[in-house]
């Protein structure tokens with residue numbers, strides 16, 4: 001299994017932008033001047049040192065075309081409600097823009113074409129849903145690391161939050177909007193991509209058109225579909241019900257490692 005693990009001691013002193021730059025460059029990070037601990041979080045430490053230093057940096061298994069599932073189940077939202085999303089589908093997403101903002105130096109506003117013109121990654125991986133089904137699909141998209149590098153993380157950034165176009169009506173407290181969040185370790189993982197294609201075709205509506213997250217070391221519900229905005233933050237207790245994601249807000253683990 002391939003790995004991009006960093007030496008233990010260096011890793012503990014890394015954080016924020018320096019972590020990203022280091023992983024991207026694959027370079028020696030020991031002289032990084034920008035030292036922000038990612039371990040001194042007030043937030044419970046579900047990803048405490050053990051996990052950080054363990055398998056979080058290894059690659060998820062990749063498969064071959066022969067392994068592709070004949071049918072890839074659509075789960076959760078099949079199509080976001082509302083006129084706004086309907087209009088986007090109608091115009092084939094030409095007016096859709098992905099916003100990357102929050103704790104970044106240069107907010108981005110990217111069309112689907114912009115995203116297709118950036119460096120791409122293709123991966124055949126297995127999606128595992130907590131409900132007990134799996135499917136192998138071929139995903140193509142832009143590594144999240146590329147977008148974060150272009151936007152330039154501010155040192156305070158600790159999480160990437162994915163805001164989605166769909167919401168669940170029955171959440172009467174107004175927290176029904178789907179969202180998810182990951183830390184910067186997963187954000188800069190080489191297999192973390194914002195995918196616009198599934199099995200060599202544009203992402204179908206059911207699977208999250210025009211753009212969905214693939215975060216291959218975690219369970220299905222982390223893979224936000226219908227991503228409209230990526231917000232860099234230092235906290236998520238002020239979003240939704242405060243647990244970092246639609247399903248985490250409803251009792252599932254925030255860190256859903258597999």
Ligand SMILES: Nc1nc2c(c(=O)[nH]1)N[C@H]1C(S)=C(S)[C@@H](COP(=O)(O)O)O[C@H]1N2
Pocket residue numbers: 072073074075076077128129130164165166178179206207208220221222223224225226
């Ligand atoms: N925006 C959004 N993203 C979502 C969901 C959802 O309902 N809305 N469901 C999640 C769950 S539980 C799973 S298993 C996968 C399903 O992805 P698929 O429909 O492409 O199989 O999307 C995840 N991402």
Ligand SMILES: [Mo]
Pocket residue numbers: 075128129130131220221
């Ligand atoms: Mo799921």
